[in-house]
Amino acid sequence: RETRAPCPRRPAVKAVWTRICSYGGLFYCCWCLKRKTSKRGGGGAGAPEATVEPGSFLPSGSPAAGSQDDNWGETTTAVTGTSEHSLSQEDIVRITKDLEDSVGLDCRRYVTRTIAVILGLLVFLTPLAFLVLPHILWPEKLQSCGTACEGLYISVAFKLLILLLAVWALFFRPARAGLPRVFVFRVLLAVLVFLFVVSYWLFYSVRILDSQDDNYQGIVQYAVSLVDALLFIHYLAVVLLELRQLQPCFSVCVTRSSDGETRHYNLGQLSIQRAALAIIEHYYCDFPIHNPALLSASKSRAAKHLAGLKVYNVDGPGNNAAAGMAQSQSRAMIAAAARRRDTSHNELYYEEAEHERRVRKRRARLVVAVEEAFTHIKRMQEEEPKKAPGDVMDPREAAQAIFPSMARALQKYLRTTKQQHCHSMESIQQHLAFCITNNMTPKAFLESYLTPGPTLQYGKDHWLGRRWTLISEASVTNGLKDGSVFVLKCVDFSLVVTAKKIPYIQMSEEYIDPKSHKFVLRLQSETSV
Amino acid sequence: LPAQDQPAGKPVTAVVQKIEIQKLRQGDNLILGFSIGGGIDQDPGQNPFSEDKSDKGIYVTRITPGGPAEVADLRVGDKIMQVNGWDMTVVTHDQARKKLTKKKEEVVRLLITRKSLEEAVKHSKGCHPRQ
Numbered sequence: 001r002e003t004r005a006p007c008p009r010r011p012a013v014k015a016v017w018t019r020i021c022s023y024g025g026l027f028y029c030c031w032c033l034k035r036k037t038s039k040r041g042g043g044g045a046g047a048p049e050a051t052v053e054p055g056s057f058l059p060s061g062s063p064a065a066g067s068q069d070d071n072w073g074e075t076t077t078a079v080t081g082t083s084e085h086s087l088s089q090e091d092i093v094r095i096t097k098d099l100e101d102s103v104g105l106d107c108r109r110y111v112t113r114t115i116a117v118i119l120g121l122l123v124f125l126t127p128l129a130f131l132v133l134p135h136i137l138w139p140e141k142l143q144s145c146g147t148a149c150e151g152l153y154i155s156v157a158f159k160l161l162i163l164l165l166a167v168w169a170l171f172f173r174p175a176r177a178g179l180p181r182v183f184v185f186r187v188l189l190a191v192l193v194f195l196f197v198v199s200y201w202l203f204y205s206v207r208i209l210d211s212q213d214d215n216y217q218g219i220v221q222y223a224v225s226l227v228d229a230l231l232f233i234h235y236l237a238v239v240l241l242e243l244r245q246l247q248p249c250f251s252v253c254v255t256r257s258s259d260g261e262t263r264h265y266n267l268g269q270l271s272i273q274r275a276a277l278a279i280i281e282h283y284y285c286d287f288p289i290h291n292p293a294l295l296s297a298s299k300s301r302a303a304k305h306l307a308g309l310k311v312y313n314v315d316g317p318g319n320n321a322a323a324g325m326a327q328s329q330s331r332a333m334i335a336a337a338a339r340r341r342d343t344s345h346n347e348l349y350y351e352e353a354e355h356e357r358r359v360r361k362r363r364a365r366l367v368v369a370v371e372e373a374f375t376h377i378k379r380m381q382e383e384e385p386k387k388a389p390g391d392v393m394d395p396r397e398a399a400q401a402i403f404p405s406m407a408r409a410l411q412k413y414l415r416t417t418k419q420q421h422c423h424s425m426e427s428i429q430q431h432l433a434f435c436i437t438n439n440m441t442p443k444a445f446l447e448s449y450l451t452p453g454p455t456l457q458y459g460k461d462h463w464l465g466r467r468w469t470l471i472s473e474a475s476v477t478n479g480l481k482d483g484s485v486f487v488l489k490c491v492d493f494s495l496v497v498t499a500k501k502i503p504y505i506q507m508s509e510e511y512i513d514p515k516s517h518k519f520v521l522r523l524q525s526e527t528s529v
Numbered sequence: 530l531p532a533q534d535q536p537a538g539k540p541v542t543a544v545v546q547k548i549e550i551q552k553l554r555q556g557d558n559l560i561l562g563f564s565i566g567g568g569i570d571q572d573p574g575q576n577p578f579s580e581d582k583s584d585k586g587i588y589v590t591r592i593t594p595g596g597p598a599e600v601a602d603l604r605v606g607d608k609i610m611q612v613n614g615w616d617m618t619v620v621t622h623d624q625a626r627k628k629l630t631k632k633k634e635e636v637v638r639l640l641i642t643r644k645s646l647e648e649a650v651k652h653s654k655g656c657h658p659r660q
Contacts (some may be wrong), residue, residue: 520572525566525571525622526564526565526566526590526591527564527565527566527622527626528560528563528564528591528593529560529561529563529564529565529626529629529630
């Protein structure tokens with residue numbers, strides 16, 4: 001019987017164990033926190049179950065997190081409480097400073113970063129640790145590594161490099177938006193990676209560290225298999241996160257509540273929050289800018305309808321409850337309105353015709369003024385004899401020189417079409433300088449003023465700082481289904497989204513022999529006279 | 530081929546018979562009571578009445594029983610050579626129809642030819658030598 005002498009390396013193994021457990025405990029705590037806060041209504045599991053050994057629990061927001069600047073980027077999307085942004089990173093940081101719950105926001109982002117960093121370190125350092133630990137712990141027992149082994153070194157190095165590049169490409173992108181709930185697939189992948197690496201570590205500690213295996217080639221092959229499996233997990237990540245939603249599956253109909261603008265888009269299989277994000281990004285490109293000035297006419301008509309009637313209660317007070325009175329009042333109003341001969345449709349018709357005429361007149365004046373203004377400048381050719389420095393202008397000065405001749409016509413046109421708040425003098429001059437620089441015709445310059453363009457076309461203050469709220473009856477991490485309806489609410493209006501499943505298409509083929517195209521004159525037609 | 534690109538008709542010699550049809554007024558229309566087929570834009574091979582299957586002339590394909598054409602002794606299979614002086618040997622189907630259905634004319638005078646006429650002439654020539 002062999003008694004095992006106390007091994008001086010036992011404490012080192014114990015250190016490895018405690019490290020594993022502390023990482024595991026930290027991750028588990030954070031995961032539980034996320035689960036708790038993602039449950040509807042916030043109830044659910046109580047305090048996270050701590051499976052850590054006392055005394056080794058690292059506080060969240062560990063010092064390791066803030067100083068790291070790489071690895072795994074955002075494996076889980078940042079959460080912002082109840083609002084949803086579609087801005088770049090700097091703008092999120094700037095605006096979240098104004099949010100009341102900014103404290104909660106930062107905390108969650110730090111937790112996310114911590115997890116990402118820890119996972120990243122775990123993933124990249126594990127194979128290296130597998131290779132290096134035997135040399136540190138029992139160098140004299142180790143078999144020397146032959147050429148096959150060295151070949152495996154090269155393969156490990158290159159696979160790690162490829163994994164690094166692939167992870168950078170997939171996860172190291174600036175976050176486009178803050179979504180209300182966590183991204184389920186990313187969490188699943190993170191858990192999968194973590195469990196996978198932990199199981200490899202378990203096997204390694206038990207079978208290799210404890211028994212001090214001296215077959216170094218086997219250890220190197222073990223490390224290579226780990227890196228291979230990580231590459232396959234990355235492939236899984238690409239398929240789940242990127243490829244799965246590319247095939248169009250649903251046709252969504254997006255309607256703006258203020259003026260009824262409708263667009264249709266094709267989306268793949270996405271969760272409701274990701275679909276909402278895609279729709280918002282399309283919104284900024286496709287929908288003409290929301291113009292509240294155009295809605296005032298219908299509002300005033302509605303007000304006139306209501307104000308036209310006065311209701312007197314002849315039954316005296318002491319009648320039923322107020323609700324009953326209100327109901328009978330409104331019914332009386334509806335009946336009276338139906339009987340009254342309303343000529344407001346007439347007014348609408350003539351008003352619209354008149355407005356149309358006015359707009360066309362102003363537009364004609366504007367076009368002529370702009371064309372005339374553009375004839376006043378021309379591009380200086382290089383071969384021309386050098387003019388005096390006072391004559392030569394850069395685009396900005398040229399724009400400022402010709403702007404006054406068209407300013408009045410343009411301003412009148414914008415006032416008539418109620419667009420004057422969308423364009424400032426400065427922006428118009430900038431646009432004019434831009435058109436002059438790029439040799440655009442007057443018609444090209446006018447195009448952005450004659451028709452309302454998408455929201456992106458206007459200055460940043462029009463679309464920056466938009467807060468969107470996702471209102472949905474189903475949980476927002478559920479997938480889109482046929483007939484799902486949700487609303488994206490903004491400050492001034494909301495977008496109502498309906499999803500319909502694209503039906504299964506059955507296609508059959510019919511073969512036509514090219515030689516079968518033959519023609520004859522028609523049969524004798526017979527006409528009776 | 531369109532009418533203007535048709536090859537020119539060869540000179541035709543035929544024994545013809547004059548037939549005069551009075552149009553019958555039916556409501557707003559004046560009808561003659563027969564149907565025509567053929568024309569230079571039609572397929573001559575389909576014509577059951579023509580001897581020469583490349584003949585693109587206008588043929589009578591149907592006679593309404595009791596109509597003005599039957600009364601005037603027009604028969605199925607007759608080839609119409611002229612209508613009121615207008616040539617019918619090199620016309621499109623639609624042109625032929627138009628010439629027959631002019632609203633202002635109440636009478637159409639047709640020159641028609643049929644095989645039995647040729648036979649009759651040959652027979653008379655053969656039986657009765659010229660005197």
